[in-house]
Amino acid sequence: MNTMHAWVARSYGAPENVLKFEELPIPVPTGQQVLVKMIASSLNPIDLRMVQGYGSRLRKLVAKQEFPFVAGRDIVGEVVGLGPNATKFKIGDIVAGINDIKEIGGHAQYSAITETGLTKAPTNIPAHEVAAIPYVAMTTWSALVGKLKFDPEAAAGKHLFVHAGSGGVGSFTIQWAKSLGMKVSTTCGPSNIDWVKELGADVVVNYRDEDYRKIVSDVDFAYDTLGGDYEKATAALVKRGGGYVSIVHQLMPYTDNHGLILGALRVIGQIMRKKIGHGLAGRKYGWSIAQPNEVGIAHVMDKVAQGKIKPVIDKSLPISDIIAGYQHLETGRAKGKIILRWDTV
Numbered sequence: 001m002n003t004m005h006a007w008v009a010r011s012y013g014a015p016e017n018v019l020k021f022e023e024l025p026i027p028v029p030t031g032q033q034v035l036v037k038m039i040a041s042s043l044n045p046i047d048l049r050m051v052q053g054y055g056s057r058l059r060k061l062v063a064k065q066e067f068p069f070v071a072g073r074d075i076v077g078e079v080v081g082l083g084p085n086a087t088k089f090k091i092g093d094i095v096a097g098i099n100d101i102k103e104i105g106g107h108a109q110y111s112a113i114t115e116t117g118l119t120k121a122p123t124n125i126p127a128h129e130v131a132a133i134p135y136v137a138m139t140t141w142s143a144l145v146g147k148l149k150f151d152p153e154a155a156a157g158k159h160l161f162v163h164a165g166s167g168g169v170g171s172f173t174i175q176w177a178k179s180l181g182m183k184v185s186t187t188c189g190p191s192n193i194d195w196v197k198e199l200g201a202d203v204v205v206n207y208r209d210e211d212y213r214k215i216v217s218d219v220d221f222a223y224d225t226l227g228g229d230y231e232k233a234t235a236a237l238v239k240r241g242g243g244y245v246s247i248v249h250q251l252m253p254y255t256d257n258h259g260l261i262l263g264a265l266r267v268i269g270q271i272m273r274k275k276i277g278h279g280l281a282g283r284k285y286g287w288s289i290a291q292p293n294e295v296g297i298a299h300v301m302d303k304v305a306q307g308k309i310k311p312v313i314d315k316s317l318p319i320s321d322i323i324a325g326y327q328h329l330e331t332g333r334a335k336g337k338i339i340l341r342w343d344t345v
């Protein structure tokens, strides 16, 4: 049997306790999938949480098995095999995108990925650097374009507020919104203010010493990466006709805690109630989960190829250093993304 290496969880817990570097069978691409030999992936907060068990009920339902689990939503690699209905790429293409939640992640040497989640990787930057972008890009695309029906072609001049401009999602979003001609306001810690301004943000609020509610107002779109206590005040920044979206979605925690049916019903009930309340205040309201999107990934990678969006990389580590990468992610102080390179194996 053809086998590959992968960082595999067979139970949930801290990465240093549950992740093992194991051999697994190389997946066989089916339908519209292509087999990708990984060049690089990354670490996102979702990878850490899923290794710890977050979203396990939902993933088990979709993936039809719980273990072995391989995380890594960012995929950059070479196409080395084609499923029977795959038509978009040829063998040897270097592609970038995100996996579907049911597919093995980029912390494996190979994965069979649905081709619509991928596009050709830009060639103006090293392929492993591209791995900083797809998941945060599809997070933002799903939230703004998917939930708020934001039109990138008509965004120029509009005002976007995003929390945590120094994080993976925020640092991408600032660059993307500026490439569309938007005004961008954001928050970050004191040590990151200068480089967040260099990313293009027009207004940068130091969340430790300043109150964003007193500095930012009348935005067209509020993009909440923090949720919880931040939700009410963040939504209140939005002017009539605008929209608020949160990526702190409750579907995973609710289904984890209350079961699939009761959890999903509670989420639907809560969203409907909030949509009605915010609708009365004249704004759209939504919770969003990152999804692969064919139009979105092509749009974003085109911006990268034009040099309008640059990867923001905190650390670039060989895949063998994945545990150190997770430990850095856990500090919550990553300045951009943590890349994991497979070219070192």
Ligand SMILES: NC(=O)c1ccc[n+]([C@@H]2O[C@H](COP(=O)([O-])OP(=O)(O)OC[C@H]3O[C@@H](n4cnc5c(N)ncnc54)[C@H](OP(=O)(O)O)[C@@H]3O)[C@@H](O)[C@H]2O)c1
Pocket: 044, 045, 046, 136, 139, 163, 164, 165, 166, 167, 168, 169, 170, 187, 188, 189, 190, 191, 192, 207, 225, 226, 246, 247, 248, 249, 288, 289, 290, 332, 333, 334, 335, 336
């Ligand atoms: N729904 C989805 O599909 C989806 C997808 C992706 C991410 N998410 C969620 O979105 C959140 C952000 O993701 P990420 O990848 O950007 O995380 P990240 O890269 O780990 O973000 C870390 C950044 O958050 C900043 N931060 C921490 N507390 C803050 C506060 N009170 N105000 C402003 N900034 C603060 C820190 O800034 P300083 O270091 O400057 O203090 C740090 O740079 C996570 O909770 C993640 O789970 C959801």
